[in-house]
Amino acid sequence: MADYGRPVQFGVFPTPNAAEREEILALADVADQRGLDLIGIQDHPYQRRYLDTWMLMPILLARTERVRVFPDVTSLPLRPPAVLAKAAASLDLLSDGRFELGLGAGAFWDAIGAMGGPRRTPGQAAAALGEAIEVIRAMWSDERSVRYHGDHYQLDGVKPGPAPAHDIGIWLGVTGPRLLELLGRTADGWVPSHSYIGPDKLPGMHERIDAGVTTAGRDPAEIQRIYNIFGTITAGPSRGSFDGPADQWIEELTGLVVDGGMDTFVFGPATDPLHQVQAFAEDVAPAVRAAVETHRRSR
Secondary structure, three states: OOOOOOOOEEEEOOOOEHHHHHHHHHHHHHHHHOOOOEEEEOOOOOOOOEOOHHHHHHHHHHHOOOOEEEEOOEEHHHOOHHHHHHHHHHHHHHOOOOEOEEEEOOOOHHHHHHOOOOOOOHHHHHHHHHHHHHHHHHHOOOOOOEEEEOOOOEEEEEOOOOOOOOOOOEEEOOOOHHHHHHHHHHOOEEOOEOOOOOHHHHHHHHHHHHHHHHHOOOOHHHOEEEEEEEEEEOOOOOOOOOEEOHHHHHHHHHHHHHOOOOOEEEEEEOOOHHHHHHHHHHHHHHHHHHHHHHHHHHO
């Protein structure tokens, strides 16, 4: 599989447990101070133990200076896209361009329905996601007013603005063939999780994305490919994939770049998050960057 040649980036995936809010803030500090690129926050408003993602993200942006923040990924059925676009642009402006937008078509439909959200079939969820991307981009445009009439979302003369501080990336957490092709045509990034999409499944999914890219006349390297990785950096021998010493992590992540087509890794530690993220930032990320650079030069 091709290496798309994009810069290699790294991030952290703190679990937004309300009872562990001090640890979340400490993880954001580590990410900002130790050279990580991203903080990704999962969005499950129906999870009673979790802080609201869209309330937590501005706190993290206000606390940090250089790291970017994104929802990993937004539960679209519970977030109206026109309001979502306004919130995203506002966070981007207030953070001097450090916000990106992850979107998901929806999951856990019983929980979404219990919270008052729509219950959508897979086809409806895919169609709604496509409409939402159009609505969001319209709300970031320089048009004086915008009208949009879809099956799921409507705009009737709304005045867009303010514009974001930078071209916010729209990153989709999708896996189905139809949505992967939609991503290639209309979005800027892909955010699968290793726990659901193993490395063996990546080639076929890249092909779907790239087919959409080709249809739209784009370059496949335009798509950032972000992998949520869960595991443990150990001091002892390997216990399996993403459960071993730093050298093993360096080898696995380097392979995922040069052979697996991914370029960004967002780490969710299984245990001891603060020390694990410190090890990821200090022992793993710089070595992977160096190994990828060496490999690319040799090619």
